[in-house]
Amino acid sequence: MTQTEPHMSEPLRLGIAGLGTVGVGVVKIVRQKANVLAARTGRPVVITAVSARSRDKDRGVNLSDYAWEDDPVALAKRDDVDVFVELMGGHEGPAKEATEAAIAAGKDVVTANKALLAHHGQALSETAEAAGQVIRFEAAVAGGIPVIKALTEGLAGNDITRVMGVMNGTCNYILTRMQSAGLPYDEVFEEANQLGYLEADPTLDVGGIDAGHKLALLASIAFGTRVDFDAVELEGIQRITIEDIHQAADMGYRIKLLGVSQMTGRGLEQRMSPCLVPDDSPLGQLEGGTNMVVLEGDAVGQIVLRGAGAGEGPTASAVMGDVMDIARGLRIATFGQPSHTLEQAKPAKSATAAPYYLRMELLDKPGALAKIAAVMGEAGISIDRMRQYSHADETAPVLFVTHKTTRDALDHALKGFDATGVLASPPVSIRIEAV
Ligand code: HSE
16 A cells, blocks of 8 residues: 655646546536535646547536547546546446556546456556556445445454445346336336436346446455455346245345355355345335445444445545545555455355245145155255245145255255156245345
């Protein structure tokens, strides 16, 4: 970690690459709050140059004071830019090239690009730190929630024991809207599309990839490990049905796309998957497009942070938090400790044992339930709760909540169910997370 004195009276000069929602939000804050920013840092914070795909587009902000660059790499190299603010997105191509060019040209970097850092964060931060530059990325994780700051600074005296979060607002919107309106997944997905909530590639949202990037970044800071996105166990929300949402609610749970990371004796666990959480927990109560991050430390206990995970104001707020740190001369290593000291964690091959929700349709004939119960017994899975409901003519829907079990035992049981010949349709299994 390096600590240098800023030139306190000289302006901090920003070059902004990307003038979409977030870029425009940053321009507005810099223009509208110039006095506050200068008062808080002791120096003016100004924009000198901008870059975007289309120069002619009306973005509703006055850009005439700033130099224009068509090429973000040229922007990154400009002599009148101290901080390269990368708000383009994408983990290859221009965003990566321009970030590398900025570091090579001796600039600090502020980025909202989770994919870039999840894939290249280690290499980029090592290069930046070796040259005395910083890369900051508060806006990349959970939008306006200052979670990177909480982990790297406020909780720096803790051993972090677990990090959890609902970090994709679109998925939380879809799941909570399905429940409140009683609508199926496909309909609410289309609604989210109409509202403009989905990324250009919607799989980034509903496939859990966007949230998985965020979890991998938080895990690196929390556990002092190299970002390992490939080791995140990823599952999206596409298979979640309104039936499961209703049944889970009846038993006192909500279904969330939940990220969980913890260091275990078996290695580093990183999971981003649909989970049941108690409906009276803070995570269970989270509605709509809001994000929540839960941090647990040995000294502090549990911290719950909640706020907007996307949008112009919240994301620009996070970008500006990083800019203000740089203006003040606060130079913290990208992942909270020098990147070359981060360890390569062994990924945990299987998740910590947990209870599971199991729903299945059985053929309605004598001995069917007994066969299913026998398979669970053979797999070493103990049943906590069970119920058969809303009887159809030929099939019987059955729900189980198991006691804690391993995923291996559950997979063994799922194969066993198949072999009984009494299943009318494939069973659904969803982990229940203790939050
Ligand atoms: N698509 C993301 C979300 C935006 O829905 O949360 C921020 O990554």
